[in-house]
Structures are given as structure tokens and as C-alpha cells.
């Protein structure tokens with residue numbers, strides 16, 4: 105299938121790298137719920153994960169559209185960037201709000217892959233989407249913050265050296281708004297012992313290296329506070345447009361993969377003496393999935409255009425993420441149906457990709473929360489919560 109292609113050279117290089125990691129590689133990891141270390145190392149060495157780090161700090165200094173092309177291409181080639189996409193954009197909090205010393209200390213090592221910043225810890229078991237209600241606290245004690253609390257669904261912590269942690273530094277009853285009094289700490293997990301930072305893996309329906317974390321008087325040097333104390337929520341929000349755009353790109357890649365697989369199979373598979381895709385009952389769902397993917401892709405393109413023009417495309421980035429996640433899920437469902445029984449067979453990879461792409465209806469932000477953002481901030485409807 106021919107698509108309008110941005111960054112053809114980058115796409116070609118990514119596709120070439122992905123060819124070394126075929127379905128069999130991912131199937132084996134999926135069975136064992138193991139981390140794709142070789143794949144992530146190859147992407148790191150090729151410089152793809154440092155795309156958004158400026159050249160002055162050793163990165164490739166590429167645009168968000170180049171980063172989106174990298175992630176889309178990974179998914180379009182049947183691979184999964186969820187194991188490492190955070191290395192690409194989590195450093196944005198440090199880049200935008202960190203001190204010169206912090207940036208010079210960490211960014212070049214993150215760019216080279218010597219330091220892995222794959223973990224980003226916001227969600228908690230009791231607060232869920234209501235971030236302002238989070239309960240993990242950091243109290244100043246001399247030159248350190250002392251962290252106590254719990255996080256859940258924090259991905260890649262066991263494959264990361266550093267972690268961006270959002271925690272409360274001013275008690276809830278002493279702030280005007282519940283999103284005030286939160287701060288961002290850069291935690292060097294290599295320095296933590298098992299008691300002060302306990303990590304428990306969570307097995308999930310897809311292979312996703314996600315974990316639960318327990319903080320018991322974990323000491324984090326105060327010099328690792330990013331930006332000003334109490335302004336952490338704003339810092340985390342400032343990275344959301346980039347995250348939405350990049351996740352949308354992954355979903356577009358997934359949708360294209362499902363559509364291509366369905367078209368190939370629909371042409372080849374003969375039942376009642378003709379290709380199944382000759383039946384409109386089979387070809388229309390494929391065409392519908394294509395239409396959904398293309399409209400999501402256009403919204404993504406618009407979000408990227410505005411982002412690169414220096415604007416704040418909250419509406420477009422959120423819509424792109426929601427539409428792309430819906431498109432990839434619709435394409436996944438269609439692809440299983442087109443394959444009949446074979447859609448359920450492990451060796452076809454479709455059931456695996458189906459499980460993997462389901463996540464994006466819920467994380468990193470659920471569809472309802474995007475609809476709530478659009479209702480309140482775009483349509484000016486009454487605030488719901």
C-alpha cells in the first residue's frame with residue numbers, strides 16, 4: 105500500500121532495523137513476558153531513541169514529525185515501541201524544566217544510551233486518573249527529599265536507570281488547588297536499595313514490563329528536584345502534547361499493519377472458490393478501517409504541524425491520540441475477523457498485536473478523559489470533576 109510518507113530516509117532505516125526482529129522474536133518474548141533488550145539496544149545504538157534530544161546535548165535534534173515517523177514505522181513493521189518509547193520523550197521534562205547542571209549531567213548520557221530514562225511515575229492505585237489526589241509524598245530532610253508512598257502501572261522500571269517521579273511536597277490541605285504542591289524528582293534507581301524502593305512486576309494481557317512500586321523512606325538528593333518545588337503538575341502537563349502525538353503515531357502504524365495483513369490475506373484466502381475479499385462483507389470492514397486510519401492520520405498531521413509551529417495543539421494532539429487509538433483498535437478487530445480462525449493462532453501475530461493495541465484505549469490517557477478535555481476546554485461545557 106502506498107501512503108504519503110514523511111521522512112522517507114528515516115523510515116527506510118527503521119524498517120531495515122525492524123526486519124531483524126520478525127514475528128518469531130516477539131512471539132518468544134510474549135510467551136515469556138520478557139523485555140526486548142536486543143531490539144531496544146539496536147534502536148538506541150542507531151540513535152533513534154535520542155531523536156528529540158538537541159544536538160548540543162548529544163542527540164540527533166530531530167523534529168517531532170521525525171520522531172513520529174520512527175515510532176509509526178516500528179509499529180507498521182510489526183514491532184512494538186512500547187518497550188522504549190519513553191526514552192524518546194520522558195526526557196522532555198528534564199529538557200524543558202531542568203537546570204543547566206541537570207541537563208549537562210544527564211542528557212548526553214541519555215542520548216548515548218549510557219543512562220536509560222524509561223520510567224515515568226504518575227499513576228497511583230487509589231488516585232487513578234485523578235492525579236491531584238496522589239498520595240506519594242516527598243518531605244525535605246537536610247539535603248534530601250524522603251519519599252513514601254506507592255505507584256502502580258509504572259512501566260519499564262526494571263529496564264531503566266532513572267525515573268521521573270511526580271509526588272506531593274505540600275500537603276493537600278495547604279494548597280489552593282489540588283494540582284498545586286506537586287513536584288517532579290529525578291530518581292536514580294541504581295542508588296536505591298530493595299527496602300526503600302521495592303518493585304513488583306505485574307503480568308498483563310500483553311507483554312508490557314509494567315510494575316508496582318513501593319517507596320519506604322527513599323532518599324532522593326534535593327538537587328534532583330526538577331524546576332521549582334510545587335509546580336510539578338504543570339511540568340508534567342507541558343509534555344502531554346508530545347506524548348499524545350507520539351502514541352498516536354504508534355497507533356497509526358498498528359492500524360496500517362492490520363490493514364495490510366487483512367488485504368494480503370483477503371486476496372489469498374479462497375473460500376467458495378473465490379478470494380474472501382471479493383465479498384463486500386469482507387472488503388467493506390477493511391475499507392472502513394482504512395477510512396478511520398486515514399482520518400486519524402490527517403488529524404495527527406495537523407497536530408504535528410501546529411506543534412512544530414510552536415503552538416499549543418492540546419485539542420489536535422488529544423483528538424489525534426483518540427482517533428488513532430480508535431482506528432488501530434477497529435483495524436485490529438477487523439483483522440481478526442478477516443482471518444477467521446487463523447486470527448486466533450499465535451503464529452500469525454494478529455492476536456498478539458490485537459492485545460498490544462488494546463492498551464491505547466486506556467493508557468497513557470483513557471478515551472473518556474480525552475472526551476472530557478474536549479468537552480470542557482474546546483466546547484466550553486460545564487466542568488464535570
Ligand SMILES: Cc1cc2nc3c(=O)[nH]c(=O)nc-3n(C[C@H](O)[C@H](O)[C@H](O)COP(=O)(O)OP(=O)(O)OC[C@H]3O[C@@H](n4cnc5c(N)ncnc54)[C@H](O)[C@@H]3O)c2cc1C
Nearest residue numbers: 224225226227232233257258259314466467468469470472
Ligand atoms: C500497561 C499499562 C502501562 C502503564 N504505564 C504507565 C506508566 O508508565 N506511568 C504511569 O504513570 N501510568 C501508567 N499507566 C497508567 C495509565 O495511565 C492509567 O491506567 C490510565 O491513565 C487510567 O487510569 P486508571 O487505570 O487509574 O483508571 P481510573 O482512573 O480508575 O479509571 C477507570 C475507568 O473509568 C473512567 N473514568 C474515571 N473517571 C472518569 C470520569 N470522571 N468520567 C468518565 N470516565 C471516567 C476512565 O476513563 C477509565 O476507563 C499504565 C497503565 C497500563 C495498563
